[in-house]
Amino acid sequence: MNKTEALVSVNHVSKSFGKQQVLKDIHLEIKPGEIFGLLGPSGAGKTTLVKQLVGLDLPTSGENYLFQEKMPSLKLIERVGYMAQSDALYGELSARENLQFFASLYGLNGKKQGERIEQVMQIVNLSNHLNKLVSNYSGGMKRRLSLAIALLHEPQLLILDEPTVGIDPVLRKSIWAAFYELKKKGVTIIVTTHVMDEAEKCDRLGLIRDGSLIAVGTPEDLKASTNAATIEDAFLVYGGA
Amino acid sequence: MRIKALVIRILRQIVRDKRTMGLLIFAPILVLTMLHLVFNGDDYIPQVGMVNIPESILEKMDLDDAEITMYKDERQANEDLSIQEIDGYLIFDNQTPSVFLEGSDPSVNGATLKWIQTSLKSLQTGVNSLQLDVNYLHGSSEMGQFDYFGPVLLGFFVFFFVFLIAGVSFLRERTTGTLERLLSSPLRKWEIVIGYVLGFGIFTMIQAAIIALYAIFVLGMLMEGLFLYVLLITLLLSLTALTLGILLSAFANNELQMIQFIPIVVVPQIFFSGLFNLATISEWLSWIGPFTPLYYAADALRDVMVRGYGWEEIYLDVCAMAGFSLLFIALNILALRKYRKV
Numbered sequence: 001m002n003k004t005e006a007l008v009s010v011n012h013v014s015k016s017f018g019k020q021q022v023l024k025d026i027h028l029e030i031k032p033g034e035i036f037g038l039l040g041p042s043g044a045g046k047t048t049l050v051k052q053l054v055g056l057d058l059p060t061s062g063e064n065y066l067f068q069e070k071m072p073s074l075k076l077i078e079r080v081g082y083m084a085q086s087d088a089l090y091g092e093l094s095a096r097e098n099l100q101f102f103a104s105l106y107g108l109n110g111k112k113q114g115e116r117i118e119q120v121m122q123i124v125n126l127s128n129h130l131n132k133l134v135s136n137y138s139g140g141m142k143r144r145l146s147l148a149i150a151l152l153h154e155p156q157l158l159i160l161d162e163p164t165v166g167i168d169p170v171l172r173k174s175i176w177a178a179f180y181e182l183k184k185k186g187v188t189i190i191v192t193t194h195v196m197d198e199a200e201k202c203d204r205l206g207l208i209r210d211g212s213l214i215a216v217g218t219p220e221d222l223k224a225s226t227n228a229a230t231i232e233d234a235f236l237v238y239g240g241a
Numbered sequence: 242m243r244i245k246a247l248v249i250r251i252l253r254q255i256v257r258d259k260r261t262m263g264l265l266i267f268a269p270i271l272v273l274t275m276l277h278l279v280f281n282g283d284d285y286i287p288q289v290g291m292v293n294i295p296e297s298i299l300e301k302m303d304l305d306d307a308e309i310t311m312y313k314d315e316r317q318a319n320e321d322l323s324i325q326e327i328d329g330y331l332i333f334d335n336q337t338p339s340v341f342l343e344g345s346d347p348s349v350n351g352a353t354l355k356w357i358q359t360s361l362k363s364l365q366t367g368v369n370s371l372q373l374d375v376n377y378l379h380g381s382s383e384m385g386q387f388d389y390f391g392p393v394l395l396g397f398f399v400f401f402f403v404f405l406i407a408g409v410s411f412l413r414e415r416t417t418g419t420l421e422r423l424l425s426s427p428l429r430k431w432e433i434v435i436g437y438v439l440g441f442g443i444f445t446m447i448q449a450a451i452i453a454l455y456a457i458f459v460l461g462m463l464m465e466g467l468f469l470y471v472l473l474i475t476l477l478l479s480l481t482a483l484t485l486g487i488l489l490s491a492f493a494n495n496e497l498q499m500i501q502f503i504p505i506v507v508v509p510q511i512f513f514s515g516l517f518n519l520a521t522i523s524e525w526l527s528w529i530g531p532f533t534p535l536y537y538a539a540d541a542l543r544d545v546m547v548r549g550y551g552w553e554e555i556y557l558d559v560c561a562m563a564g565f566s567l568l569f570i571a572l573n574i575l576a577l578r579k580y581r582k583v
Contacts, residue, residue, distance in 0.1 A: 054425045056581055072583045078427045088422030090250065092257040097250070104246030105426040133257075 006065075007032040007157065007188050008053065013062035015048055015211075022048045023059070024211045030190065030204075035183055037202030038192040039235070045211040046192040047085055050161050053190070054082045066157065078106065081155035085162050087142040091135035095126065095145055098134060099152065106153035120148040123178045125171060139166045147175070151182075158182065158189045164198065176201055196232040205231070207238055214238040243428050247436030248443070254410070255444050261406060265444075269398035269452045276394060277460045280387035287353040290318045290330030298333070303360045329353045388463035392542035393516045393535075395456055395471075396478055399449050400535055401507050403479040407441050408486030408499050415490065424581040434487070434573045438566075441483045442476065449475035457546075465549030471542065474555065477562040478538040484569030485534070491576045514539040537561040 006029035015023040022045045030036045038046045051057040052064050055072030064071040067079065089098055096117065103113045121127045124144035129137070137145065147163055164172045176198075179189055191202065199205055200219050207215045207222070215222060215238040219231055226237040255262055288308040291299065292315050310327055312318040318330040322341065328349050329342040340357055342350050414420040423433060453471050456462040464471075489506065493499040512522070513530035516539075522530075530536045541558035544550040 055583065056421055056425055058582055072581065074427060074429070074583050077425065080425075082422075082425040084418055084422055084425070086418040088418040090254060090419065092254045093250065097253060101246050101250045102426065105243050105423070105428050107242065107427075109242065 005032070006030060007067060008036075008190065009065045010049070010053075011063045011065065013049070013052065013059040013064060015045075015052070015057070015060050022211050025062070026211075026213050028206055028213060028216065030188065032188050033183060033186050034203040035179060035189045035191065035201070037199050037205045038190065038208055039194070039196070039199045039205050039231070040192075040208035041194055044208040046208055047161055049208075050159055050190070050192055054080055054159055078153070079156050081150040081153065081158045083146050083150040083158075083160045083163055087146045089134045089137075089142055089145060089149075091133070094131050094133050095121070095137070096130045098145065099149060102149045103152050108153055116152055116154075120151045123151065123175075124148045125174060140168065140171070143167055144171070144175070156187060158187060160189065160191045162192055162194070164193070164195070172198075196230065196235070199231045207235055209235075209239050244432050244436045244439065247428070247433065248440040251410075251437065251440030252444065255440075265402050265406060265448050266451055269395075269402065270455050272398065273391070273394060273452070273456050273460060276390070277387050277462075280390065285349065285352045287329070287349070287356045288327045289353060289357065290321060290327040292318045292330050292332040294331065294333055303362075307356050307360070329357070331357055387460075389543075389547065390516060391456060391460075391462040392546040393511075393514050393539040395453060395462075396475065396535055396538040396542050397511060397514065397516075398452065399445065399475050399479050400482040400510070400538070401503075403441065403445050403448075403482040404486040404507060405499070405503070406486075407437070407483040408490045408493070408502070409496055411437065411487040412490040412493055412496065412499055416495065421580060424577070430574050430577040430581065433577065434484075434570050437487060438480060438483060438570065442480060445479035445483070446472070446476055449479060462546065464546050466545035466551065470545045470551070470555060473559065474538055474541045474545065474562075477559060477566065478534060480566040481534040481562055481569065484566050484573060488569050488573050488576060491579075509533070510535040515543065534562055534565045 008028075008030040010026050010028040013023055013026045014021065026049060038049065040046050048057065052059055053066065053071065055077055058072070066073075066076045069076055090101070093101070099117045099120070100113065103109070103116060108116060117130075118127070121130060124147055126141060126144055126148065129141065134142065134145065143163065143166055147160070150158060150160065164175060167175065179191075179201075183189065191198075193199060202219065204216065204218050205222060206213055215234075217225070222231065222234045222238075223229070226234045228234040228237060284306075286307060288310070290310045290312050292312045294302075294311075310321065312321075312330065315330075315332060318327070318332075318341075321327050322330065322343050325343055327343070329340055332339055332341070338361060340354065342353060344350060411420075414423070420433075424430070450472055453468070453475065457464045457468070485506070489502050490499060493502070509529075510533040513527075513533050514535040537558040541555040544554045544558075548554075
């Protein structure tokens, strides 16, 4: 693949915390407009990789490029929507106040801000709970509000760390429908997950285990080349089981 | 604009958390009121025993303002002394008066001794020249201990509560992941620190004003200088408390560990703030004073409230506190590099 056309490229990235090596020589390119899934068990290093992509961490060796520019860079941060694994919300504030706060951080103000808040809350199906305090939200509702905040400033690249944990299947389906809508508009989405059936919905997958990228490809390719019926079986084959 | 959003958010959070807001305003008021009652209560009435005092002398003594018990012999007086029935007794040996005190409470000792001295003074008949005419440079004979301690305590409570609450709320940003979320937004690191300084600054301004007004107008704390200076000093002090609290929150993993800083960082400052006479602090400790923000705040507050001084006398203290704040702000911005390098 030509490097200039990749939206995200992870260039031989390794990361160690002390003696423990968390990422081992990850090399990966993500094309514009695709939904890329990072699949792996917890502790595999998904979050560490994702944090580097949003500029919250640095690789021990190797480089990360977003939009062909090296991370971390403040200029790039504005073009990325990030949803962390933990719900980073202010419980004392209402959902609307949380959204207003984060919108202002991205320079969204006034009428445009109000419109975007309505739109994103519609996507995550929380429009009726705008004025509720976040501390009264359920776990799944918090997850959806975090997602809404990541969508607020219409980023070209969405990086979502386990976005659908604790969300019921019906809503999960509608959230994935929203992802496909965004994809149509040209948004690139990186999703981490440890749920195998969710992985099937991605355009391409990267399988991560113990800090190593063990396979990359479309779900169909991964299954076909391992003669597996499910992604789970394919993962087992690549994992050496 | 981003800073404004952060300030609004912080103020909203404080206002929502009624209990914390109550703590910040009413706890200092409550404690100051109690101290006022403790220090400015009625004068202590000593309980004095008289052992074998000749009638002729006793008649001439001024026996007001004390509870007098007469004893025939010293043994009985000693017994009462040991069970604290009396604070001390006076005995005449060969026309020379001597005093025995119970001695365990210095303030009681002082009061008893003072009373015995004044009552004996009237024995020295016709020596009116002994009557001293006492003048005060600051304060007056009405000035109680509370008036002298008050300014220091005012500063201390502002420092204590702002330190704790700012530290804990920033710690919460760290532990709940919202700090990381903020740093994954275009918010600059200095904007975070400044936003916190402004948000809490506005609130502590109100807090300090309420507490100071209460202390001065309700409790009648001595107030010789300009109220505006009191506000300025407490504001700067709370800025140092705020920035220090945020900085130390980086070294705490939870709220309990934040509270552990109180005996290490906050309480020792009391000793160097002038609540105790600085001249009597042992030399190998006294050098610490100038390194504590409360030292400057207490000095400035006392200059304004007790001595009625103005800008000329307090500007050095004000500069010192501003210096502390700037230093802590810079260190905070550095500490945030742990989360984001740019």
